[in-house]
Amino acid sequence: MHSPVAVIGGAGRLGSLVTRRLLDEGVKVRVVSRNPQRGRLPLGVELHRADVRYADTLTDALRGCSAIVFTVEPGTADSGPDSPETTVHDGVRNALAAAMEQGGRPHFVLISQIFVTRREHPMNAYGRLLDWRLRGEDAVRESGLPYTVMRPSWLTDDRIAGDRVRLEQDDRGDGWVSRSAVAEASVAALRGPAAVGRTFELYNEPGRPPADWDQMFGRLRPDRVLERWGA
Ligand SMILES: NC(=O)c1ccc[n+]([C@@H]2O[C@H](COP(=O)([O-])OP(=O)(O)OC[C@H]3O[C@@H](n4cnc5c(N)ncnc54)[C@H](OP(=O)(O)O)[C@@H]3O)[C@@H](O)[C@H]2O)c1
Known part of the structure; x- marks a missing residue:
């Protein structure tokens, strides 16, 4: 990959693991942050200041990217600038629009979460x-871009639930997954087409760490939107 991968939230806890993994693989990385600070990030990353709530800040930040990993933490206010609506719905749509502005077709990896289809959940x-x-996910699925929607279960900094990774697609489960496993999955998803057009949940469980991500992605059902397109 000669063009950079933009990691929105790339200075955050999950995002910085994605950033480091990509750099380790020799991929150029552009960290997109509301307040980029060189000291907190590894050498060699490009830094761009942008806020997903404000569409015009994203144009330069996402120009020419081969892929985008969206790891933005939503606010919890009912409305206003720190609400889920502005960050993980409007923010996702703004990022999609900016990504496609110059006719680009970056692979868009959205970090969502379990429970999104369970409206009754607290x-x-x-x-x-x-x-x-969920509406942000839908915007990604309907964008026409190559995409992967990942729904991590509760994130942990250690692999307390085990090293094995289980992928599910019915959003009925509950459990834990480490940020490092989700970062590994995000980077693996960008390596090829196996995870494109897939939405799935991630859990850790006792066992061995994944040896072949493509095989795991390959067992997943493609999303219906792709079936509609005949892919
Ligand atoms: N915690 C869990 O158990 C759990 C479970 C499933 C999924 N998730 C999701 O997984 C993702 C990563 O989680 P994490 O714990 O690694 O989050 P985190 O450390 O809080 O990092 C999230 C990043 O979001 C960025 N951000 C927030 N608002 C933004 C905005 N308006 N524009 C641009 N960037 C913005 C922040 O970057 P700057 O401050 O640099 O701008 C921050 O570094 C999040 O979407 C989270 O909701 C979490």
């Missing part, structure tokens, strides 16, 4: 977080 009390997340 997390939906916080600014209708789950509803807006």
Whole structure:
């Protein structure tokens, strides 16, 4: 990949792991942050200041990217600038629009979460977080871009639930997954077409770490939107 991969939220806890993994693989990385600070990031990354809530800030930040990983943390206010609506719905749509502005077709990896299809879950009390997340996912699935939607379970900094990674697609489960496993999955998804057009949940469980991500992605059902297009 000669063009950079933009990691929106690339200075955050998951985003910085994605950033480091990409750099380790020799991929150029552009960290997109509201307040980029060189000292907190590895040498060699490009830094761009942008806020997904404000579409015009994204044009330069996403220009010419081969891929985008969106790891933005939603606010929990019911409305206003720190609400899920502005960050993980409007913000996702703004990023998609900026990505396509110059006719680009970057692979868009969206970090969402489990529970998005369970409206009755208590997390939906916080600014209708789950509803807006799902609508943000839908915007990605309907964008026409190559995409992957990942729904991590509860994120942990250690692999407390085990090293094995289980992928599911019915959004009925609950559990934990480490940020490092999600970062690994995000980078693996960008290596080829196996995860394109897939939406899935991630869990850790006891066992060995993944040896072949493409094989795991290959077992997943393609999303219906792709079936509609005859892919
Ligand atoms: N915590 C969990 O159990 C859990 C479970 C499933 C999914 N998730 C999701 O996984 C993702 C990563 O989680 P994390 O714990 O690694 O999050 P994190 O450390 O809080 O990082 C998220 C990043 O979002 C960026 N951000 C927030 N608002 C933004 C905006 N308006 N424009 C641009 N960037 C913005 C921030 O970057 P700057 O401050 O640099 O701008 C921040 O570094 C999030 O979407 C989270 O909701 C979390």
